[in-house]
Amino acid sequence: MGELKHIISALVLQKKYLSAKEIMSEQNAADLSAMFEELFGEDFEEKKEFLLLFRLLPKDLAADTFAFMNPEMQMHLIGAFSDDELREMLAETCIDDTVDIIEEMPANVVSRILKNSTTGARKAINEILRYPGDSAGSIMTIEYVSFHRDMTVAEAFEKIRLVGVSKETIYTCYVTENRRLIGIVTVKDLFLAEEDDKIGDIMETNIISVDTAEDKEVVANMFRKYDFLAIPVTDREERLVGIVTFDDAMDVIQEENTEDVTRMAAIVPGDDSYFRTGVIKHAKSRLPWLLFLMISATITGIITTHYENAFEAVPILVSFMPMIMDTGGNCGAQSSTMIIRGIALEEIHFKDFFRVLFKEFRISILVSAVLAAVNGVRIYIMYGHDIALSLAVSLSIICTVIISKLIGSMLPMLAKRCGLDPAIMATPLITTVVDSCSIFLYFNIAVLVLGIG
Amino acid sequence: MGELKHIISALVLQKKYLSAKEIMSEQNAADLSAMFEELFGEDFEEKKEFLLLFRLLPKDLAADTFAFMNPEMQMHLIGAFSDDELREMLAETCIDDTVDIIEEMPANVVSRILKNSTTGARKAINEILRYPGDSAGSIMTIEYVSFHRDMTVAEAFEKIRLVGVSKETIYTCYVTENRRLIGIVTVKDLFLAEEDDKIGDIMETNIISVDTAEDKEVVANMFRKYDFLAIPVTDREERLVGIVTFDDAMDVIQEENTEDVTRMAAIVPGDDSYFRTGVIKHAKSRLPWLLFLMISATITGIITTHYENAFEAVPILVSFMPMIMDTGGNCGAQSSTMIIRGIALEEIHFKDFFRVLFKEFRISILVSAVLAAVNGVRIYIMYGHDIALSLAVSLSIICTVIISKLIGSMLPMLAKRCGLDPAIMATPLITTVVDSCSIFLYFNIAVLVLGIG
Numbered sequence: 001m002g003e004l005k006h007i008i009s010a011l012v013l014q015k016k017y018l019s020a021k022e023i024m025s026e027q028n029a030a031d032l033s034a035m036f037e038e039l040f041g042e043d044f045e046e047k048k049e050f051l052l053l054f055r056l057l058p059k060d061l062a063a064d065t066f067a068f069m070n071p072e073m074q075m076h077l078i079g080a081f082s083d084d085e086l087r088e089m090l091a092e093t094c095i096d097d098t099v100d101i102i103e104e105m106p107a108n109v110v111s112r113i114l115k116n117s118t119t120g121a122r123k124a125i126n127e128i129l130r131y132p133g134d135s136a137g138s139i140m141t142i143e144y145v146s147f148h149r150d151m152t153v154a155e156a157f158e159k160i161r162l163v164g165v166s167k168e169t170i171y172t173c174y175v176t177e178n179r180r181l182i183g184i185v186t187v188k189d190l191f192l193a194e195e196d197d198k199i200g201d202i203m204e205t206n207i208i209s210v211d212t213a214e215d216k217e218v219v220a221n222m223f224r225k226y227d228f229l230a231i232p233v234t235d236r237e238e239r240l241v242g243i244v245t246f247d248d249a250m251d252v253i254q255e256e257n258t259e260d261v262t263r264m265a266a267i268v269p270g271d272d273s274y275f276r277t278g279v280i281k282h283a284k285s286r287l288p289w290l291l292f293l294m295i296s297a298t299i300t301g302i303i304t305t306h307y308e309n310a311f312e313a314v315p316i317l318v319s320f321m322p323m324i325m326d327t328g329g330n331c332g333a334q335s336s337t338m339i340i341r342g343i344a345l346e347e348i349h350f351k352d353f354f355r356v357l358f359k360e361f362r363i364s365i366l367v368s369a370v371l372a373a374v375n376g377v378r379i380y381i382m383y384g385h386d387i388a389l390s391l392a393v394s395l396s397i398i399c400t401v402i403i404s405k406l407i408g409s410m411l412p413m414l415a416k417r418c419g420l421d422p423a424i425m426a427t428p429l430i431t432t433v434v435d436s437c438s439i440f441l442y443f444n445i446a447v448l449v450l451g452i453g
Numbered sequence: 454m455g456e457l458k459h460i461i462s463a464l465v466l467q468k469k470y471l472s473a474k475e476i477m478s479e480q481n482a483a484d485l486s487a488m489f490e491e492l493f494g495e496d497f498e499e500k501k502e503f504l505l506l507f508r509l510l511p512k513d514l515a516a517d518t519f520a521f522m523n524p525e526m527q528m529h530l531i532g533a534f535s536d537d538e539l540r541e542m543l544a545e546t547c548i549d550d551t552v553d554i555i556e557e558m559p560a561n562v563v564s565r566i567l568k569n570s571t572t573g574a575r576k577a578i579n580e581i582l583r584y585p586g587d588s589a590g591s592i593m594t595i596e597y598v599s600f601h602r603d604m605t606v607a608e609a610f611e612k613i614r615l616v617g618v619s620k621e622t623i624y625t626c627y628v629t630e631n632r633r634l635i636g637i638v639t640v641k642d643l644f645l646a647e648e649d650d651k652i653g654d655i656m657e658t659n660i661i662s663v664d665t666a667e668d669k670e671v672v673a674n675m676f677r678k679y680d681f682l683a684i685p686v687t688d689r690e691e692r693l694v695g696i697v698t699f700d701d702a703m704d705v706i707q708e709e710n711t712e713d714v715t716r717m718a719a720i721v722p723g724d725d726s727y728f729r730t731g732v733i734k735h736a737k738s739r740l741p742w743l744l745f746l747m748i749s750a751t752i753t754g755i756i757t758t759h760y761e762n763a764f765e766a767v768p769i770l771v772s773f774m775p776m777i778m779d780t781g782g783n784c785g786a787q788s789s790t791m792i793i794r795g796i797a798l799e800e801i802h803f804k805d806f807f808r809v810l811f812k813e814f815r816i817s818i819l820v821s822a823v824l825a826a827v828n829g830v831r832i833y834i835m836y837g838h839d840i841a842l843s844l845a846v847s848l849s850i851i852c853t854v855i856i857s858k859l860i861g862s863m864l865p866m867l868a869k870r871c872g873l874d875p876a877i878m879a880t881p882l883i884t885t886v887v888d889s890c891s892i893f894l895y896f897n898i899a900v901l902v903l904g905i906g
Contacts, residue, residue: 265790337718
């Protein structure tokens with residue numbers, strides 16, 4: 001990839017545009033778009049010579065390359081295009097790619113795009129834009145191949161040949177009647193049938209489809225489950241309005257994973273990549289949870305002040321606080337992460353509530369026994385064979401591990417039940433909740449076992 | 454889905470097997486496999502009547518259903534099959550599915566599977582099994598369609614019709630010469646060409662392929678980047694040995710995400726889902742990091758004991774410890790998560806080291822200023838207008854936030870550089886490292902500002 005950039009920029013320097021064009025024409029759109037992003041770099045305005053390079057690309061390759069670029073590059077290019085150029089480009093771009101581009105652009109660019117789209121495309125774009133951002137409707141495309149049930153296989157092949165070039169996928173085709181979806185035929189089915197078979201006789205009628213309003217994460221999970229190339233999207237009257245293809249599903253899976261991971265680290269998820277997000281926006285997305293958690297952590301502090309007598313009598317107690325808190329936090333984090341992931345992969349449901357709790361309880365017994373033993377021995381050896389002290393700390397660890405694993409597994413399931421994203425119940429929040437519990441348990445056990453006060 | 458199970462089990466109770474067969478034949482394999490898993494439940498042995506049900510399925514559907522099942526169910530079924538049944542089933546199963554099944558089975562079942570496979574299949578299976586578990590070779594299939602460059606489009610169509618039924622995908626076909634991969638042709642290309650065009654003239658020669666030894670995560674990322682249906686896998690002599698299809702890539706993406714998330718919660722990743730993993734195995738996968746982190750946390754404890762004088766003089770200092778530690782941990786977690794995710798998505802590389810550090814530094818200035826201000830005011834109001842105390846805590850927060858964001862962003866990049874998985878440098882480890890730093894800073898600042906000792 002880096003090589004391509006060097007070859008092309010060397011050719012541009014020598015003004016060998018024809019050779020550059022020839023080499024670029026053999027590349028694929030994803031690599032070319034990465035190359036242009038690197039060539040233009042940060043200061044688009046000073047790199048006018050690369051604009052010429054882009055104009056040299058064959059029209060369809062240019063459109064594909066454009067669709068792969070990041071929003072910033074797209075905006076710069078649209079700004080540099082004439083209306084004619086923009087119109088030509090949009091004519092070659094898939095509707096769903098155009099919608100993706102529009103969603104990232106400021107209003108004035110959007111109106112320029114719509115002005116230079118065909119009437120049909122404009123109508124379709126507006127249709128898709130009406131669907132909520134996380135729905136199946138928002139990621140679908142309307143460019144699919146449809147058949148009538150009375151067509152023969154030979155006629156179907158003819159239709160694919162005729163209209164296929166402009167469709168997102170030709171490999172799964174849809175049979176409709178009065179716009180209602182009545183069957184699915186794959187190109188593989190067509191190959192295996194006889195030329196004069198009727199589509200109505202070979203089509204699959206056990207249709208798996210999604211509603212336009214369906215959550216796009218659910219749709220993506222269906223791709224994982226069924227290994228489909230495409231899933232049809234229908235409206236409330238079961239009319240076919242579009243299809244979602246596997247590449248869009250793959251993007252959704254990756255987006256949702258990023259969103260989950262981000263949220264699990266107490267960050268408000270953003271749309272953009274790390275470097276394309278500004279410092280202020282980063283700070284804004286991190287502050288809300290930090291503030292909330294900082295204030296919440298003072299509860300643990302307030303609990304501590306109630307046991308001033310205890311750590312004034314036995315100051316060494318303070319030095320075990322970090323270990324107790326960290327162990328509780330880590331145990332809670334482990335459980336909550338397993339449960340959050342299980343919910344996301346649809347392996348764990350709310351009906352499993354008590355099954356999960358019982359399982360985590362048994363795990364925590366095993367884990368806490370080992371941790372308490374190791375720690376008890378360590379304290380006994382390091383702190384002058386003080387059995388009471390080592391007993392107090394070991395007991396606290398056992399209680400902390402059990403309670404934090406239970407809290408860590410309960411909260412994500414409860415969040416899901418309440419319609420919240422389970423991912424917010426991850427490490428940071430769990431840690432804060434568990435801290436209060438573990439410090440409270442620790443000092444109470446210490447006071448009791450050591451006979452303080 | 455639940456419905457299907459109820460309908461079928463009602464029909465079985467009434468011994469209406471023919472109706473059950475009819476309904477099942479119209480379902481897809483993924484739903485059927487879920488139904489069988491639910492029907493058999495935990496005690497396979499007592500549910501012999503459902504085995505009959507499985508035998509009623511058409512052969513190809515039975516094989517697909519079998520491939521979708523979990524390893525436990527597969528093992529039970531293989532145990533119940535006669536050699537003849539097993540042979541029939543395997544004949545209908547894709548090679549890469551058979552390999553997936555074999556990888557989960559104990560040795561005696563594996564040898565039964567190999568014994569009942571055809572010689573060709575056995576050879577192919579053994580070939581794939583030789584590749585390391587995380588390589589492209591291990592997830593590829595050898596069932597692809599290949600052409601010669603001299604074939605016409607009409608001949609190519611004929612070949613697809615002839616061999617296509619048993620291939621994993623027919624939509625991307627490969628042109629080979631002496632087993633070397635020289636071109637790629639999609640069915641779409643074939644449709645758009647003339648019947649007597651030569652394959653050699655219409656094939657794409659700018660081939661993107663992967664080596665058998667390539668990391669499967671890299672392969673999966675290529676699918677995200679290029680939106681391919683399949684990627685060819687070649688050996689060191691550039692001979693075509695197999696293809697990886699998008700559905701396998703989707704599985705890899707999901708597996709890798711789960712592995713990352715698990716590792717980020719200080720758990721040793723396992724192969725199985727939450728419920729299918731036993732309590733002891735869960736405990737074993739959680740204990741190593743917990744033990745290590747617990748021991749590490751004692752460092753923070755030891756630091757604390759050095760400041761016994763400080764908190765004996767000003768006991769309220771202890772109550773701010775949880776807040777300082779939690780805030781540091783959370784800030785570190787945010788940074789490390791952003792960087793780990795960025796590395797996984799190939800957006801952040803080691804060459805960006807200082808760029809990332811500078812960005813995180815600026816973010817931490819903004820974030821810490823807000824946190825320190827809020828906290829300073831709170832302490833000033835709540836603790837009798839003690840300016841020195843509120844200054845000490847606010848200063849500590851600023852230092853803690855900055856240092857933890859720097860540590861949190863540095864460690865994952867360094868881990869990557871050293872060939873380790875960046876995901877191990879996540880919240881739990883970062884928290885432990887940051888705790889020591891923040892407690893050290895906190896007490897030093899407090900001693901200085903409050904003039905203790």
